[in-house]
Each structure stands twice: as C-alpha cells, then as structure tokens.
Amino acid sequence: MVVDSEVPNLLEPDALSTLVVSQDVDLAVRVDRARDVKRRLSDLEGFRPSSEEPSVWLPESAELLEVNFLGLDPNTRDTSDSYVIDDPDFPLMVFGLLSLMKPGRPVEIEGLSVPVPRVAGLLLEKLATERTGEKGDRDLLVALGLLLVAKPEDLDELDATYRGLSPDLRHTVRSNLTILAGLEGRLGMPDPGPHRVAIASLRRRLEATGGTE
Amino acid sequence: MSPALRDKLHHRVKAARAKDALRRFEYRQRNHAGGVWFRLRRLLSQAATAWAIGEEDAQRLLGEGVRPRRAGLEIEPPIRIFPVSEERLHALAERRPLETRLSAELLTARHLALVLWPQERADDPAD
Numbered sequence: 001m002v003v004d005s006e007v008p009n010l011l012e013p014d015a016l017s018t019l020v021v022s023q024d025v026d027l028a029v030r031v032d033r034a035r036d037v038k039r040r041l042s043d044l045e046g047f048r049p050s051s052e053e054p055s056v057w058l059p060e061s062a063e064l065l066e067v068n069f070l071g072l073d074p075n076t077r078d079t080s081d082s083y084v085i086d087d088p089d090f091p092l093m094v095f096g097l098l099s100l101m102k103p104g105r106p107v108e109i110e111g112l113s114v115p116v117p118r119v120a121g122l123l124l125e126k127l128a129t130e131r132t133g134e135k136g137d138r139d140l141l142v143a144l145g146l147l148l149v150a151k152p153e154d155l156d157e158l159d160a161t162y163r164g165l166s167p168d169l170r171h172t173v174r175s176n177l178t179i180l181a182g183l184e185g186r187l188g189m190p191d192p193g194p195h196r197v198a199i200a201s202l203r204r205r206l207e208a209t210g211g212t213e
Numbered sequence: 214m215s216p217a218l219r220d221k222l223h224h225r226v227k228a229a230r231a232k233d234a235l236r237r238f239e240y241r242q243r244n245h246a247g248g249v250w251f252r253l254r255r256l257l258s259q260a261a262t263a264w265a266i267g268e269e270d271a272q273r274l275l276g277e278g279v280r281p282r283r284a285g286l287e288i289e290p291p292i293r294i295f296p297v298s299e300e301r302l303h304a305l306a307e308r309r310p311l312e313t314r315l316s317a318e319l320l321t322a323r324h325l326a327l328v329l330w331p332q333e334r335a336d337d338p339a340d
Contacts, residue, residue, distance in 0.1 A: 054218040080236075082229040084222045088214045091222055095229065130236050168240035171251075178254035182314030196313070200258055200330055212339035 001103055001115040003028040003070065005138075007122055008145040010107045010114060024056075024066040028098050028117075031073045031085060038090040054091045072098040079128075080169060100125045100161060119150050120157035127173040128165065140180045141189040147198060148190060155202065163210050170210050177203040250315070252284035252340060256294060257313050259337070260327035267307030271295070271324035274305075282340045285325065294325045296335040302326055 002010065004026035029037045046064055050056040057067040071085055071094030078096055085092040101117035108114075116122075126143035150158070162170060181199045185191030192199060242248050257263065266274075274295045275281075285294035302308065305326065311319050319325070329335060 052218075054214060054222050080233045082226050082233075084226050086214075086219065086222075091214055091218070093222060093225060093229075130232055168237045171240050171243060172236055174255070175251050178251065178258045181258035182254060184314070196258070196261075197330065200333075203255075203258060204332060207339070 001028045001072070001101070001117055002026070003072075003098065003101060003117060003122065003125075005142045006065075007116050008142055008149070010109070010116055011119070011146075011149055024068050026068045026070055028070050028072040028101065029092060031071050031092070031094060034071065034085060034087070034090060034092060037069075038087065041090065055093060070095060070098060072101065074099055079165060097125050097128055100128070118157065119146055119154040120161060122146060123150060123154070124158050124161055124173065127176045128169050129176075130172060131176065137179075137183055138186065138189065140176060140183060141186060141192070143176070144180060144190045144192055144195060144199070147202065148195065155205070159205060159209055162206055165210075167211075167213055170206070171213070174203055174206055174212075177206075246287065249284055249287045253288070254315060256282055256284050256327065256340060257315065257319075259329050259333040260313050261330050262302075262328045263311045263313045263319065264302060264305075264308040264326045264328075265311055265319075265322035266295075266305050266309075266324045266326045268324065270305040270307055270326075274301075274326075280336070282337070284340050288320075290323070292320070292323060292325055294327060296329050296333075297326045299328055302328055 002025060006025050044057070046060050047057040047067060048060060050058050053068075055069045057069070059066055069090070069092055071092035073094050073096070076094075076096050076099045079099055081096040083094050085094060101121035104116050104118035106113040106115050123143055123146040126139055126146065129139070131137075131139050162173060165173070177199055180192055181196050181203075183192050185193060239247060243251060271293050274297070275293075279295045279297065279301075281293040281295055285292040297305075308326065311322065311325070313327075
C-alpha cells in the first residue's frame with residue numbers, strides 16, 4: 001500500500017499530482033505478508049536494493065522514484081512503538097502509527113491498480129506524528145491536502161480512531177492542528193490561510209469528543 | 214544484510230523511540246511552562262483575526278471586565294490577550310492587524326485582541 005505524501009497526489013482527479021512532496025514513495029507492507037512481498041521482489045524491474053540504506057530500493061532510471069519499504073503491523077497494541085524485522089534480504093522498520101492506516105479503494109491509473117490507505121487513517125497518522133523543520137511543515141500541509149478532500153464520513157472515522165489513541169498522541173494531533181493553522185503557504189502546497197476555519201473545526205471536534213487533556 | 218546496515222536500522226528504531234519518549238515528556242509538561250507554546254498556538258488557532266492594541270485600549274477592556282487569557286500571561290514578558298467581539302474591536306482606538314500565527318511581531322506586542330471564530334468560547338477552560 002502506498003503511504004505518505006504521495007497519496008494525496010494519487011487521490012487528485014486523474015492522479016494529477018500537483019503537490020510538491022518528497023521524491024520517493026513509501027510502500028507499507030503488512031508484516032504478516034512480508035514474506036510474500038520478499039518472494040516477489042525478484043520480479044521488480046528497474047530497481048536495485050540500496051547498498052547504504054536498508055529497505056530502500058533505488059531506481060535505475062530517472063523516470064522512476066525511489067521506493068522505501070516500511071512495515072505495517074495491523075495487530076500492534078502500541079501505536080507509538082517501533083521495531084525492526086531483521087530479515088537479511090528484506091529488512092523492515094515497523095512504525096506503530098502506520099497501523100492507523102486501513103486499505104482504501106485502490107486508485108486505477110492506466111490499467112494499474114494502486115493500493116492506497118483510507119483518507120481518515122492517513123490523515124490521522126500525519127497529525128499524530130511529531131514533526132519538525134521544513135519537512136515537518138510540508139508534511140502538515142499534505143495533511144491539509146487530505147483534510148480538504150476528506151468527506152464527512154472520513155472525519156467520522158478519523159474521530160472514532162482518534163478516541164482510541166493514547167492521551168499523549170491525541171495531544172500531538174491537536175498540537176499539530178494548531179501548528180498547521182499558523183503555517184504560511186508554500187509554492188505547490190495548499191495554503192492554510194483560507195482553510196483555518198476547517199482546521200479549527202476539526203480541532204474543536206476532536207476536543208469535544210476526546211477531551212482537551 | 215551487513216552488520217553496518219543492521220546497526221543503521223536499529224539506530225533508527227532507537228531514535229524513533231527517543232522521539233516517542235520526548236513526546237510523552239512534553240505531554241506531561243503541557244500544563245506547565247513547557248506547554249505554553251501549544252496553548253498560545255491553540256489560542257491563535259481559535260481566532261479569525263488578531264490585532265495589536267494600545268495600552269489605553271487594554272486598560273479599557275480590563276475596566277469592562279474582559280479577562281486576558283492565561284496563556285499570554287505565562288510568557289515573559291507577558292502579553293495580555295483579550296478575546297473580543299468584532300463590535301468591541303471596532304470601538305478600540307488603536308489597533309493594528311497581525312497575522313494569526315506566532316511571529317516576532319505578535320510576540321513583541323504587549324496587548325492583543327483576538328476576534329474568535331463564532332464557535333469558540335471566550336472563557337475557554339482549556340487555556
């Protein structure tokens with residue numbers, strides 16, 4: 001499943017990809033399916049494993065993006081925990097927050113079915129991750145891009161999942177919304193200015209259902 | 214996988230866990246000085262517009278019973294941040310619009326008036 005900043009690009013009409021985001025693609029692999037994926041890696045054309053970065057596959061042509069494999073453990077009990085699957089050929093870093101993502105409807109592009117997560121989980125993962133610096137700001141602007149395409153039922157789902165987070169993660173979500181509300185717009189990214197009402201509305205909703213602690 | 218790559222992965226996991234520990238620490242600090250920036254940002258996110266106002270206007274608002282919000286009083290030097298209605302704002306003699314974000318300009322103002330979104334509470338207990 002494609003996760004991270006490229007997803008809003010894929011969700012645009014005809015996968016228009018207008019957001020300027022990092023030049024790689026994060027692919028989340030369910031840990032219970034990692035062996036199957038590993039078996040299929042030899043079928044992958046145009047990529048080779050990085051000798052410096054475990055779990056990164058480098059493109060052999062400029063038309064392709066670097067691929068970063070991540071582990072997703074749907075049965076994790078601690079969304080803030082991380083661990084390593086120490087496979088010699090297909091090592092994976094498993095981030096607990098990725099477990100918030102559930103498979104959504106695949107995006108069909110030129111006959112290719114691209115698995116993407118549901119908007120609610122991806123948006124919540126973006127907001128629950130501690131972020132700093134320019135990359136952190138851009139990630140939050142990607143979260144805004146997701147908020148703008150989220151339907152009411154996506155926000156209901158986000159709200160329900162949010163309630164199950166630990167209090168410190170809930171606080172991070174609300175904190176990131178306050179940061180997002182104060183960010184300046186950047187070229188090629190959604191501008192929070194005209195959408196501060198929507199950001200405040202989501203913050204209020206989460207405070208109402210999950211408290212302000 | 215070479216030992217060097219394995220070390221790299223484990224180092225990253227260690228860094229991710231350290232980040233989580235830091236987040237939990239900051240969460241525990243949320244009601245103390247360490248959490249004041251969050252509360253200030255939250256306050257600004259509640260505002261449709263922010264204005265720097267003069268000393269006399271601040272005294273006038275205090276005289277009218279408008280209580281400055283706690284978050285602004287907890288930084289040094291303190292900033293009196295008054296939630297006001299549009300109507301009250303227009304009655305103030307000296308007002309200058311500011312961006313509704315933490316900025317040098319906003320933090321050097323001594324008195325601020327915020328016009329909150331209609332759904333926000335002026336006497337927010339979470340502040």
